[in-house]
Amino acid sequence: MNDIRHANTEELLALRDGEGLAWTKTHVETCAACGAALYRLEQMRARLRALPAFTPPRDRFAGIAFAARRESRLRRVRGAVGLATAATLAALTFLALRPGGDGAIARERAALGRAMTRSEVLEQTLKAVAPERRALSGDALRAAAGLEDRLGRIDAALAEPDGWQQRPDRVVDLWQERAGVLSALVDVHTTRVAMAGL
Amino acid sequence: MADTIPLAEARSLVARARAGDTGALEHLYRAYEGSVYTLARRLTKTAEDAEDVLQETFLEVCRSLSGWRGDGSLWGWVRTIAASKALMRYRREKIRETEPLEEDLGAGYAAADLPLQLDLEAALARLPERTRVVVWLHDVEGYTHEEIAELMGMTTSFSKSQLARAHQKLRQWLGEESRT
Numbered sequence: 001m002n003d004i005r006h007a008n009t010e011e012l013l014a015l016r017d018g019e020g021l022a023w024t025k026t027h028v029e030t031c032a033a034c035g036a037a038l039y040r041l042e043q044m045r046a047r048l049r050a051l052p053a054f055t056p057p058r059d060r061f062a063g064i065a066f067a068a069r070r071e072s073r074l075r076r077v078r079g080a081v082g083l084a085t086a087a088t089l090a091a092l093t094f095l096a097l098r099p100g101g102d103g104a105i106a107r108e109r110a111a112l113g114r115a116m117t118r119s120e121v122l123e124q125t126l127k128a129v130a131p132e133r134r135a136l137s138g139d140a141l142r143a144a145a146g147l148e149d150r151l152g153r154i155d156a157a158l159a160e161p162d163g164w165q166q167r168p169d170r171v172v173d174l175w176q177e178r179a180g181v182l183s184a185l186v187d188v189h190t191t192r193v194a195m196a197g198l
Numbered sequence: 199m200a201d202t203i204p205l206a207e208a209r210s211l212v213a214r215a216r217a218g219d220t221g222a223l224e225h226l227y228r229a230y231e232g233s234v235y236t237l238a239r240r241l242t243k244t245a246e247d248a249e250d251v252l253q254e255t256f257l258e259v260c261r262s263l264s265g266w267r268g269d270g271s272l273w274g275w276v277r278t279i280a281a282s283k284a285l286m287r288y289r290r291e292k293i294r295e296t297e298p299l300e301e302d303l304g305a306g307y308a309a310a311d312l313p314l315q316l317d318l319e320a321a322l323a324r325l326p327e328r329t330r331v332v333v334w335l336h337d338v339e340g341y342t343h344e345e346i347a348e349l350m351g352m353t354t355s356f357s358k359s360q361l362a363r364a365h366q367k368l369r370q371w372l373g374e375e376s377r378t
Contacts, residue, residue: 010362045337056235061227068260
């Protein structure tokens with residue numbers, strides 16, 4: 001490369017950032033115009049860094065803390081789902097093996113199966129809506145938080161075999177209640193999605 | 199920006215926040231909200247977008263507190279999340295709209311391409327979004343061209359050429375000489 005031309009902006013920026021070619025460095029030492037251009041690039045960076053900071057127009061902390069707690073609660077609820085499922089598989093076994101396999105027990109098992117299936121379908125729907133990624137406000141937020149708490153309590157009860165082994169019919173009630181709560185949760189989120197046109 | 203929270207204090211705050219201490223989380227938020235919002239304002243189109251990035255950044259911080267190893271700047275970690283959230287928004291929008299070609303840098307202002315004596319704030323705002331992102335990340339935040347290329351899904355030569363053209367335009371719009 002010869003010394004006839006001036007350094008271009010990209011070459012001068014590389015030199016400014018400590019990555020320039022030896023040619024550029026040598027050239028700038030002897031070329032007043034390129035030396036001045038390099039100085040201007042340094043000055044521009046200093047001016048950019050000196051621009052004033054912005055201040056957020058609103059305090060968002062309360063909303064962020066609330067949303068973080070809600071996400072944490074949802075993660076716990078999802079964590080409990082595995083436990084509840086395992087517990088209910090045990091319940092099915094319990095019902096299946098219970099002596100005196102009459103029609104009432106068969107109906108109990110069928111009701112439990114239906115409630116579990118409905119619950120699973122609704123849970124998949126809820127996951128597809130991804131509630132932890134969505135912003136709710138006002139009444140919808142309070143309703144969702146209340147339903148999530150209720151779901152957490154149901155799953156905790158299902159995860160405690162001691163509580164329902166005495167009364168197997170209680171498992172059916174819990175799973176039916178669980179499906180109802182999940183259905184309400186799906187409604188809260190899908191209504192918001194439909195209204196927002198998302 | 200230098201980290202405003204010493205490392206030992208940052209480790210303690212993060213440990214408390216992970217355990218559910220809202221006070222510790224608020225301390226982290228107050229320490230970084232201005233810097234995150236300023237970065238977001240520089241990397242996004244509108245103040246509303248920047249507010250969304252601020253919220254998304256801190257929610258991600260809450261989710262990922264265990265991901266900070268405690269051996270480097272906490273601000274550096276938070277800043278990476280913020281830049282990533284802002285650029286995610288940028289990439290989503292690029293799918294929906296056509297970005298001006300590199301050759302069109304400053305397009306729409308051709309008639310007023312002579313020195314305008316704008317102030318730096320106005321000149322910076324006039325740059326196309328991706329060019330402004332490159333200038334800000336490189337010259338102010340200190341990202342390398344390689345890091346910018348990775349964040350934006352572009353090449354390093356793209357980042358270098360955008361920076362050079364941005365400086366040319368800024369000088370021009372500020373009423374300063376544009377030699378090359």
